[in-house]
Amino acid sequence: MDQLLTRAQYVRWRTAVFAIFLASGLSIATWASRVPDIKSTLAIENSQIGLLLLGMGVASIIGLSLASVVIARFGTRRGMLGAMLVFAVGVALIGFGTDVWASFPVVVLGLALFGFGNGAVDVMMNVEGAAIETHSGKTILPLFHAFFSFGTVIGAGLGALAAALDVDVAVHALVIAAVIVVIAATAFLNVPTREAAGDPVGEAKPRWRERLAVSLSAWREPRTYALGVIMLGMSFAEGGANDWLALGVSEEHGGGAPLGAAALAVFSVAMTVVRVFGGPLVDRFGRVATLRVLSATAAVGILLFILAPNLPLVFVGAALWGVGASLGFPLGMSAAADDPAKAAARVSAAATIGYVAFLAGPPALGFISDRIGLLNTLYILVALVVASGIASSAARPIAGSTVGAGHPHDRAEGPRG
Known part of the structure; x- marks a missing residue:
């Protein structure tokens, strides 16, 4: 059985998931806003930017597809934390691969982690958002997606400011990665443990193989x-x-x-x-x-x-x-x-x-x-x-x-x- 939540616990849960949606949008706009600087610093062509986008897209789809496996094994709460840490590392690697190591393969690796983590967390945050809908009895998933849009606006604005001030991609990416880690840790502490979301409850070991069969x-x-x-x-x-x-x-x-x-x-x-x-x-x-x-x-x-x-x-x-x-x-x-x-x-x-x-x-x-x-x-x-x-x-x-x-x-x- 899932725990009964007080009003304060529910509000913290809802706010935490709003923050996760915002962090996802923030990370995507951070990458997108610095593409011109990444291209210039690495001295690459549009075709290579296309390869970066393709790699990120493939990794995102893999993350989406495997999200149910992660939930079955670890639960949504821990899965979101892990996925957010993965795409935070990806953001940092994109920056360091650009300005510190000037390495196209490192940027590719960063985008792969970034895409995989974002793809996986996309499923999990929507599962949590839908559970909040059920708890409240109101349709609020569109508002969660609006917070994703807010994140993209904030990320694009910060990216434009960083570019205008000639801030290195590495510094910009590291700051954003740190913000994402803070949001991930804070959200983890405020998202309740729920048996319906595959989170371990009590002393019983999760029957993840059975949940995986349900997923498939x-x-x-x-x-x-x-x-x-x-x-x-x-x-x-x-x-x-x-x-x-x-x-x-x-x-x-x-x-x-x-x-x-x-x-x-x-x-x-x-x-x-x-x-x-x-x-x-x-x-x-x-x-x-x-x-x-x-x-x-x-x-x-x-x-x-x-x-x-x-x-x-x-x-x-x-x-x-x-x-x-x-x-x-x-x-x-x-x-x-x-x-x-x-x-x-x-x-x-x-x-x-x-x-x-x-x-x-x-x-x-x-x-x-x-x-x-x-x-x-x-x-x-x-x-x-x-x-x-x-x-x-x-x-x-x-x-x-x-x-x-x-x-x-x-x-x-x-x-x-």
């Missing part, structure tokens, strides 16, 4: 793949915007680089705002209805972005695109974790599908766009977000789960007070 069983469940379709479409939409929206504005719509960056900022702000305030909407209308409306919004936004005859409408399309793509991933995670006993396995499986799309989708779009043009390629995103909307019924809460059920559940309970 998630890949045999049709609902896993239906949730994967939801997350795949929305991940393509988000990843495609991050990598190609600015270029679409600057080149295809003739807006130039500054307006391209501004349009991407509009997309990102729209997405973050909905993630901050979207939870109550989901609790009011339900996961399925929300996903259907948002998939339609994303499709309209992308179509408007493609077909708009002037730049103001392009910006409106970017905003609708961000709104529509905002909640697909967190709500897919929430749905995957409806059953606490199988949350780790299902979140790992669904997240793997979503992140493969997020990491592999944009490069695929680039390859296709060389043949048919970038704006024409974005029609693929329209088809995928429509498919997400069609599959959204898979996100309906399972029997016994009330989070994300919407107002019909409230009416069934009768009046309160």
